Amino acid sequence: MVIDMDYTIQKEKAEQACMILCEQDIDAWLVWVRETSQMADPVLELVFGGELTWQSALIFTEDEKIAIVGNFDADGVKAKEIFDTVIPYTASIRDELVKQLERKDPEKIAINYSVNDVAADGLSVGMHRILLDYLKNTPYSSRLMSAEYHIRKLRGRKTDEEVSRIRRAVEITEEIFDKAKKFVKVGMAEIEIYDFFHKCMNEYGVSSAWAEEHNPAVDAGPYKQFGHAGPIDNKTKEGHLLHFDFGVKYRGYCSDIQRMFFFGDKKDIPDEVQHAFETVRDGIQTAADWIRPGAVGYEVDNIARDFVKAAGYEEYQHALGHQLGRLAHDGGTLLGPKWERYGDSPMGVVEVGNVFTLEFYVTTEHYGQVSLEEDILITRQGCEFLSHPQKELICIKK
């Protein structure tokens, strides 16, 4: 087991957190947690990278980063060198918390709750009640606000080190797909192919970008609906398609790529399959050509959605793209339709340094679904593909 004791990224992100505060007109960001081995606020690995046991307050202001933590945790927190001030306590955190807030006297204090964004919704109802109780005779209880927009910017704007880890995750994913091209044969069960991917992941020392029972998704033939179903004893067959949805986590950062194989020669690909494949491939390219900083999430989704409808298919029942980072679904701006279940995330704006997936499926009449997924980095000019987009169906010959 390799433990990542390198806190470069957490230091970078903690600095970035302080800078974004100014931009957002927030005076302090309070990360308020306990027993994080049981349930961890998703921002914790971003700006801290470890566990906290007793009630703990991480306070970020324009000019200072303060950690108030249980006495058993204090040495470990100091050793990370992320915080300017580390304050240990034994019996109760209340007095130190109030004292530090009085010292900084922030007008606006952002805390981690959000209706729209799970990645910004790490505060539990119980911990919120405790906070309100601790602050009840102070002016600070009425100065609390949601840190949603702050966290979106922080998670979304990848630093150079973050991008380089995602690049490596994508590279490993593509190398494993290359190995799979040689491994996969007609007649194999999905679960056998799944096991091969896990053997490769072990060799590369990477973990699963999402729940491992669904990663990779391996869908053979026309009857499996793509989505979150795991691999089963279903077998590949000549003339059928094989679909993968696969992502790895390399040093804390994820890839997320879908690929399509076909069992047979290129000349045997049925027209309806080829048409579906080209529609997906070209729809993704069209969205990639269009996306740029300043674009609004749902606008990008619309580009691909209109493309699909114009090609005569039913529209896909999910978003065109999500952000990629520490999580395969990294929160923040979503390239998705304005459906109720997506909250206001499709109203977010695309920024330089964001990493998105572009993905969708169409359904053929006789061969099931055809789906692809690529990973892109938003640049000042538009976007750069981090993955090598699949241009043709990968033919597995007998």
Next chain:
Amino acid sequence: MVIDMDYTIQKEKAEQACMILCEQDIDAWLVWVRETSQMADPVLELVFGGELTWQSALIFTEDEKIAIVGNFDADGVKAKEIFDTVIPYTASIRDELVKQLERKDPEKIAINYSVNDVAADGLSVGMHRILLDYLKNTPYSSRLMSAEYHIRKLRGRKTDEEVSRIRRAVEITEEIFDKAKKFVKVGMAEIEIYDFFHKCMNEYGVSSAWAEEHNPAVDAGPYKQFGHAGPIDNKTKEGHLLHFDFGVKYRGYCSDIQRMFFFGDKKDIPDEVQHAFETVRDGIQTAADWIRPGAVGYEVDNIARDFVKAAGYEEYQHALGHQLGRLAHDGGTLLGPKWERYGDSPMGVVEVGNVFTLEFYVTTEHYGQVSLEEDILITRQGCEFLSHPQKELICIKK
């Protein structure tokens, strides 16, 4: 990678959840979650054992278990065979949620928030707001209450299968300690010993019961304060003590055991070390002799705390024991003092089927801290040791 596709425990616990509802005079228990790969309510692995993507409602009543989940998740949820009714949705969960609540019409609906217990505090502030919004024109928004006591009973009362997995985790932990007795030599660095434990964990195919950088804690010599500090380049030395805090997770269930080694012959053990060791050993035994179903958490802590003070030592700065289960710190009743940071968990009552640790340290003048930890199962008569209590310092000879 081995994936546990066995949902026996989740089925057992889901049944138990329905039974405990009656006892608690609650009509429905609502587990209300989304994107659980990013932040998972701690009860989810107990009664579900997987991930849910879109907003999802798991409703437990006396006579029915209902899951309302996103359409991509529905097949996976059905396959687990935990729920009597699985309802998929696409655009919004709101209508189905209200419809199912109307159908069951519960007077009291327990949801997962708790000031006292992190294991019962899995509901985020954002998800709570969404729930209140969905229920705003129904009678159900005013029928919500905390599921704290319900979850405490559910987590705390181990089923036979849960106990058998904890037994195996304890057994593996003790086997690794036996190997360590032969491996450890004078002059080794803490980190070298740490690596040996991880090699053994790999061989057994078990994972870490808590953050792996602190597991095992390996503390050589008199200067390290026990707690949550990881192993460093500090070396073992003749005449010094070596302390371990180590736990493994076997098929989802944890052990947590502390052991003390001494470098030298039995006859070389200094009197103050021997006295400290006997105080800890006998303090734990005294608490074990006393504990029984119906005892209140803080009473048990008091037994050991008084014992330590009577022996002339300062009292330990933590609780005597915590529950053990899916988590090394499993929530619920705590065998701890009535300190503010423990909330009301020391007021909980000990029940048959609970699994606790018994642990504390005393501080010697010249040899640092001496600390032990054992694991016990509460029986109708009192308790049974799951670990084999350490009776003497383990002497490592040259």
